[in-house]
Amino acid sequence: MIVRDLDRTREQLARLLDEAHTDEAGNLSEVAAQILKQRADLLAAAARHETPFYLFDRPGFREALRQFAQVFGSHLPQHRPFYAVKSNHHPWVVQEAVAQGYGLDVSSGRELHQALHSAAQQIVFSGPAKSIADHELALQHADRVIINLDSHGELARLGAATERSGRAIRAGVRICTQHHGAWSKFGIPLSELGSLWRAAQRHPLVQLVGIQSHLSWNRDALPYERLIADLGHYLGSEFSAEERATIQFIDLGGGFRPHRLEGYFPWDHPVGTLARTAAEHFGESTEFAHDYYLKDSVPLLSYAERIGAAIATHLAPLVHCAYYTEPGRVVSTHSMHILLRVVDRKSDGLVIVDGGINMVGWERYLHIYCPVVNLTHPALTEIPVRIGGSLCDCEDVWGSRCYAERIEEGDVLIVPYQGAYTFCVAQNFIRSIPPVHELTSG
Ligand SMILES: Cc1ncc(COP(=O)(O)O)c(C=O)c1O
Structure with a gap:
């Protein structure tokens, strides 16, 4: 047995499963609404500069x-x-x-x-x-x-x-x-x-x-x-x-x-981790109650x-x-946004964009939910769509939802408010680190 005291572990697991989970189910449409106030200037930046890039705000x-x-x-x-x-x-x-x-x-x-x-x-x-x-x-x-x-x-x-x-x-x-x-x-x-x-x-x-x-x-x-x-x-x-x-x-x-500004995924909560680990161990899948929860702070x-x-x-x-x-x-976090363009629309549920997570240095979006907004076809509700990055690496994913009415090749996507610990931990992995441009208005 991998643990010394199996009864104690059983009792702890049962206690953990019974604990109330009170974090608010995610809805960061306010973040999408906030960034969309600058939509015209953001699209102008994407027209002026080749994507992908960091946009200094x-x-x-x-x-x-x-x-x-x-x-x-x-x-x-x-x-x-x-x-x-x-x-x-x-x-x-x-x-x-x-x-x-x-x-x-x-x-x-x-x-x-x-x-x-x-x-x-x-x-x-x-x-x-x-x-x-x-x-x-x-x-x-x-x-x-x-x-x-x-x-x-x-x-x-x-x-x-x-x-x-x-x-x-x-x-x-x-x-x-x-x-x-x-x-x-x-x-x-x-x-x-x-x-x-x-x-x-x-x-x-x-x-x-x-x-x-x-x-x-x-x-x-x-x-x-x-x-x-x-x-x-x-x-x-x-x-x-x-x-x-x-x-x-x-x-x-x-x-x-x-x-x-951010959320966490149910499988990163101790109960979710446990549920998913157990299901995967037995070759089954877990259905989670919500897509993400708010990472709340005062x-x-x-x-x-x-x-x-x-x-x-x-x-x-x-x-x-x-x-x-x-x-x-x-x-x-408010100093930079990331701008990307859809290169391939492989299916309703999968698009590929021209920037990769080397821009943020790690598999950040597999662990942290951050809203992605389609500037070309925006909406204040999300559609389910996996947004794969440009790296030849399966963990290179920006998210699995997008604030969009629809999503097509050539669309400009923004991951807003990504200025903290992203640009400074970017990697030269597979692709070069993209440039930083400045947002201008009018
Ligand atoms: C000494 C010191 N000050 C300030 C900071 C900034 O922390 P934060 O970005 O969480 O505000 C750090 C981050 O690790 C730190 O090590």
Whole structure:
């Protein structure tokens, strides 16, 4: 037997099957309606440029940046957003974030170079395994760069680099808590914050003035509330008032999820996985009740209000500092759309388009439902049709439904709001990575 305790597994499986499933069945027609407001401009872009391509939507991205900064700025004391470059590093995207007053959050020497060549006034440099060259580059630009230390070892290495160069730099330290799971790869445990803070005194040119933490995929504010409560408790009991007074910023990272843009498939829910695995094992098929469910998350305002309230309760009585955030996907998802053209209509149920999932770097649409809209023959309801990509790879699929009245060869399809972790993880697999063009209006 593959499990040690079969009775226990049986009981767990039964409990899982009996659990109520309350996620909302998918309907993202609002996303289709939203993008169709720009239909004429989108079709004009497809007429001007050969498909496939990424379409940079400057006004859409600007609005997402504006909303985030406005909502968080009204609830977090001295809030400063740093755009997470890793989520989309295209120069137009990064420049627009800077133009909207954002600092930049970078995670490698390459990203640091890019940020230093931009007009960003403030750059936070996080991430593991920074090299000596990375530290030296940051030190040359210490007026703009804050280093978020990832370990005790990094403190020693940065300390040595400051002594070699005679330059000082501001730094924060990344922490993780018992809630960080796989993310505990980064930073130091909260319980070691005091010892690192004191060890930094041995490196007078490392000005340790901040604390950072990050977790991705937060569907609501709970992870931030927990972090803030844990940190408040720790700073209250383990830091002296003098030490607390040296804290100039607390950086809460990114991890805010775009609201109502994506869904998940029933077979990726634990019950669905189980049902499908069992059926397939016996050579049978599973009929699922719905095509997809919403990957829900709260609106920006709810994150910001609850984070602001947690700061007021746990940190404001102890520390008077600025609060940084590092939004990635919640803003950059709005920066780009993907435009494709139907090359072959093989049957009512299968079309092939000219772009492949090398544009997004992985089999994203087998795991995440994203609306696909036919710009040529649009509708606010979907037809069932498998949309195969241009790669000689059976997992190259954009979806199995399309907001369309019908679908024909030559039709232009859009996968809207695909700016996050797509362009930046694109692959040269089989085909080259297509170009980025800019959406223009009128
Ligand atoms: C340190 C750090 N900050 C910010 C982000 C951005 O996260 P998200 O795109 O989920 O907002 C990441 C992503 O992994 C990160 O590692």
